[in-house]
Amino acid sequence: MVRWEPGARDRLRAAALELYASRGFDETTAADIAASVGxxxxxxxxHFADKREVIFNGQDEFESAFVDRIAAAPEGSPMNVIANAVVGASDFFDTRQRDYSILRQSIIEANPSLRERELLKMTALAERMAAALRARGVAEPQASLAAQSGVTVFGVSFRLWLSPGEQRSLAEIERATLADLRSVTLEAAPAV
Amino acid sequence: MVRWEPGARDRLRAAALELYASRGFDETTAADIAASVGxxxxxxxxHFADKREVIFNGQDEFESAFVDRIAAAPEGSPMNVIANAVVGASDFFDTRQRDYSILRQSIIEANPSLRERELLKMTALAERMAAALRARGVAEPQASLAAQSGVTVFGVSFRLWLSPGEQRSLAEIERATLADLRSVTLEAAPAV
Known part of the structure; x- marks a missing residue:
C-alpha cells in the first residue's frame, strides 16, 4: 500500500502554503492539504511530521549555512567572521526563492504561534553561532555580541529583502545593513 | 468568604519560586503553592492568573522602564538614546533583587516553555523600543538596529550580572558591554 509518489513532497508543500495563506494556518488540516492535490x-x-514542518523544515541546513562558515573561516575578528558567514549564507536564499519567502513570511506573520517559532529559530541560530565562535577561542561577551549582531543584521536585511519593490540581492542588503550597524553602534556616546 | 490576606501575594510568590526551583515548574500546582503557605x-x-504569571508579571512595567526613557530622551543619536534608556532602566533591577533574579533565571533555564516566553519577552521589548525610536523620527533600518543592539546589550549584561562572584551593578556591566559592542562591530571589515 505504501507507494512513492513522485514529486509528492513539493506538491504537498505548494498546496499547504497556498491553503495556509488563503484559509489560515489553524483552519487548514493535513487532510485538506493532501486532498487538494489528490x-x-x-x-x-x-513527508512531514506535522503541519508546521512544511514551513520550518530545513532548520538544520539553515543553521549550518551560517555555522559551518564560522568554523571554516580564516583568522579574523569575531565580527568579521560573523559578517562573512551571514553574507555567505545568503546563498541559502537565492532570488528565485524570494516569492516563496514572501508567501511563507506572510503566513508566519498572520499566526502568533508560527511567529513565536520563527523568533525562537533566530535565537537558536544566535546561540549556535556564538558557540561556533567560542570554539574558535573567542571569549565572552564578544562571542555573544558578535553572534547576536549577526542575527540582527540577517533579520533586518531579510525583512528588507522581502519588501515590495526591493531589487537588491540579500547579500547586497546585508552588506549595507552591516555598514549601518557599524554607524549606529559607533554613535553611542558614553551612557549616563 | 473572600478575605484579603495581608502579604498573601508576596508569600505566594516566594513559595512558588521555591517550589518551582526544588520540584520543577511543571511538577508544581497552584494548589501546592497555596497550601505551602496555608x-x-x-x-x-x-493574585495570579496562572502559574506562569508569578514569574512573568510586571512585563508592562519592565518594558515601560525602557520605552518611557526613549520617549523622554533629549536629542541624540539613536544608539545614544537606546544606551541611556538601557542603563537608566537598570534601576528596575537593584542589587537587592539579584538573589531573586538568580533564582528566577534558574527556574526559567530549566523549563523550555518558560525559556521561550522569556525570549519572546525580549523580542517584544526590542519591537517596542524600535517603535519608540521611529516615533522620534528615526528611520529604518536604524531604529531596529539600535533597538535590537540595545536588547543584545541588556541580555548579555543581565546574564553577566547574575553570574557567580559578579560584584558590579547592572548599570556598570551595561556600560562595559556597550563599549564591547562598539569594539566588536567596528572590527567588521567589509564582507565578501
Whole structure:
C-alpha cells in the first residue's frame, strides 16, 4: 500500500502554503492539504511530521549555512567572521526563492504561534553561532555580541529583502545593513 | 468568604519560586503553592492568573522602564538614546533583587516553555523600543538596529550580572558591554 509518489513532497508543500495563506494556518488540516492535490493524509505524514514542518523544515541546513562558515573561516575578528558567514549564507536564499519567502513570511506573520517559532529559530541560530565562535577561542561577551549582531543584521536585511519593490540581492542588503550597524553602534556616546 | 490576606501575594510568590526551583515548574500546582503557605488555591488565583504569571508579571512595567526613557530622551543619536534608556532602566533591577533574579533565571533555564516566553519577552521589548525610536523620527533600518543592539546589550549584561562572584551593578556591566559592542562591530571589515 505504501507507494512513492513522485514529486509528492513539493506538491504537498505548494498546496499547504497556498491553503495556509488563503484559509489560515489553524483552519487548514493535513487532510485538506493532501486532498487538494489528490493525495491521502497518510501520504502527507510520510513527508512531514506535522503541519508546521512544511514551513520550518530545513532548520538544520539553515543553521549550518551560517555555522559551518564560522568554523571554516580564516583568522579574523569575531565580527568579521560573523559578517562573512551571514553574507555567505545568503546563498541559502537565492532570488528565485524570494516569492516563496514572501508567501511563507506572510503566513508566519498572520499566526502568533508560527511567529513565536520563527523568533525562537533566530535565537537558536544566535546561540549556535556564538558557540561556533567560542570554539574558535573567542571569549565572552564578544562571542555573544558578535553572534547576536549577526542575527540582527540577517533579520533586518531579510525583512528588507522581502519588501515590495526591493531589487537588491540579500547579500547586497546585508552588506549595507552591516555598514549601518557599524554607524549606529559607533554613535553611542558614553551612557549616563 | 473572600478575605484579603495581608502579604498573601508576596508569600505566594516566594513559595512558588521555591517550589518551582526544588520540584520543577511543571511538577508544581497552584494548589501546592497555596497550601505551602496555608492559603487556598482560590486565593492564589485572586493574585495570579496562572502559574506562569508569578514569574512573568510586571512585563508592562519592565518594558515601560525602557520605552518611557526613549520617549523622554533629549536629542541624540539613536544608539545614544537606546544606551541611556538601557542603563537608566537598570534601576528596575537593584542589587537587592539579584538573589531573586538568580533564582528566577534558574527556574526559567530549566523549563523550555518558560525559556521561550522569556525570549519572546525580549523580542517584544526590542519591537517596542524600535517603535519608540521611529516615533522620534528615526528611520529604518536604524531604529531596529539600535533597538535590537540595545536588547543584545541588556541580555548579555543581565546574564553577566547574575553570574557567580559578579560584584558590579547592572548599570556598570551595561556600560562595559556597550563599549564591547562598539569594539566588536567596528572590527567588521567589509564582507565578501
Amino acid at each position: 493525495l491521502s493524509e497518510r501520504t502527507f505524514f510520510r | 492559603l487556598s488555591e482560590r486565593t492564589f488565583f485572586r
